[in-house]
Amino acid sequence: xxxxxxxxxxxxxxxxFLGSLGIFRMPDVYNRLQAGTKATTMGAMSLILGVxxxxxxxxxxxxxxxxxxxxxxxxxxxxxxxxxxxxxVPLVKKSVVDVCKDNVKKGEx
Amino acid sequence: xxxxxxxxxxxxxxxxFATLAGGLMIPSSSADRKSVGLEILSRAKGETGAAxxxxxxxxxxxxxxxxxxxxVLFLAAxxxxxxxxxxxxxxxxxxxxxxxxxxxxxxxxxxxxxxxIYIIAHGHLTPGGGFPGGVIIATGFFVILLTSESVHFNKTxxxxxxxxxxxxxxxxxxxxxxxxxxxxxxxxxxxxxFDTVFSxxxxxxxxxxxxxxxxAELSSVVYAMKESx
Numbered sequence: 001x002x003x004x005x006x007x008x009x010x011x012x013x014x015x016x017f018l019g020s021l022g023i024f025r026m027p028d029v030y031n032r033l034q035a036g037t038k039a040t041t042m043g044a045m046s047l048i049l050g051v052x053x054x055x056x057x058x059x060x061x062x063x064x065x066x067x068x069x070x071x072x073x074x075x076x077x078x079x080x081x082x083x084x085x086x087x088x089v090p091l092v093k094k095s096v097v098d099v100c101k102d103n104v105k106k107g108e109x
Numbered sequence: 110x111x112x113x114x115x116x117x118x119x120x121x122x123x124x125x126f127a128t129l130a131g132g133l134m135i136p137s138s139s140a141d142r143k144s145v146g147l148e149i150l151s152r153a154k155g156e157t158g159a160a161x162x163x164x165x166x167x168x169x170x171x172x173x174x175x176x177x178x179x180x181v182l183f184l185a186a187x188x189x190x191x192x193x194x195x196x197x198x199x200x201x202x203x204x205x206x207x208x209x210x211x212x213x214x215x216x217x218x219x220x221x222x223x224x225x226i227y228i229i230a231h232g233h234l235t236p237g238g239g240f241p242g243g244v245i246i247a248t249g250f251f252v253i254l255l256t257s258e259s260v261h262f263n264k265t266x267x268x269x270x271x272x273x274x275x276x277x278x279x280x281x282x283x284x285x286x287x288x289x290x291x292x293x294x295x296x297x298x299x300x301x302x303f304d305t306v307f308s309x310x311x312x313x314x315x316x317x318x319x320x321x322x323x324x325a326e327l328s329s330v331v332y333a334m335k336e337s338x
Binding site: 068071072075078079082 | 206207209210213214216217220
């Protein structure tokens, strides 16, 4: 159980590190959100699960916290991305496709 | 009238700073202050049965002060709803939220409500209690009011809940006054088994009441802010 918990915490901290690196390295808001959300969701999930494995009395609570993160984190990032797209934050020049803009034109969003 | 009010305010400030200065001038050693905390820590378990010593202070040793806090919060909520009433016209809010946000907030609302109840019910065991729990419940209402325009809740139910909660707080205090302890907000229930949910006498009851009151008040504040022009 201890080894499992350690492995989870290691994976989690790796993901969190990569996520923070992505926030600095990525070129525009949307890419940064991508890095910041995906990596931190995964990182926080496995970190908290690892803590739960290390301290078994905390396991149920940590699973509940993980579920909560799964529910909230993607929603908030999608909302931020949508808001910034609506207020006209430009994409990086290298981008090849803007599905959201096309959908707005078609009237689907 | 205006002069009178300004003189009153000035007198209040002078009184406030005088008491502040007086408190600073009277020397009190750190050992004195420490002894109060140690005394409470040693006595709280036996006297109140609460695993969380902070709660035992907030609800029982200075429960009267907590009643005052609840009153202050009530007055603040009242002030906000009067202030926000404005012209009486209801604002038509057109929210343009995405499907993901709407569905997500509807999913989250019952969970947040449940979490608030959990925090309230475990106030005497873990950090938390009536005030934070009530705020969490109100946050749930806040999320759902921000994301969907079709949500309306009954204001009368909210005010009735709030009033009943405040009344039962005072009622619990009066029962303590009439009981064997013979003082306001004195514990009159058995202490129960230490460190379980059903323990610590009237602390969970008072926290439940405070939680209902705070939750209802802050939800009505949020609702008033949304409705006002």
